[in-house]
Amino acid sequence: MEWDPTRYRYEQIADDIEAQIRDGRLQPRAALPAIDRLAEEYGVARMTIVRATKVLAERGLVVVLSGRGTFVVEPDEGP
Numbered sequence: 001m002e003w004d005p006t007r008y009r010y011e012q013i014a015d016d017i018e019a020q021i022r023d024g025r026l027q028p029r030a031a032l033p034a035i036d037r038l039a040e041e042y043g044v045a046r047m048t049i050v051r052a053t054k055v056l057a058e059r060g061l062v063v064v065l066s067g068r069g070t071f072v073v074e075p076d077e078g079p
Helices: 009-022 035-042 046-058
Strands: 062-065 069-072
Touching (some): 009 046, 035 046, 046 069
16 A cells, blocks of 8 residues: 555555445455554554544444454445
């Protein structure tokens, strides 16, 4: 991944994972890889991944279950 020096890396990682969710590479109820694995994959510190998952949770795309992992949420069905 090429980094945009004008944006925080955690935001860019959150955007990348969001794209994976939206295009179906990460399915609803799927667990995201472990923090250590994502940190290694993106070449960043664990805390950067923690911040990225927090952003994804704030966007309503994932839920973080303490001690169990981070999971993609079901999309809203709409009215």
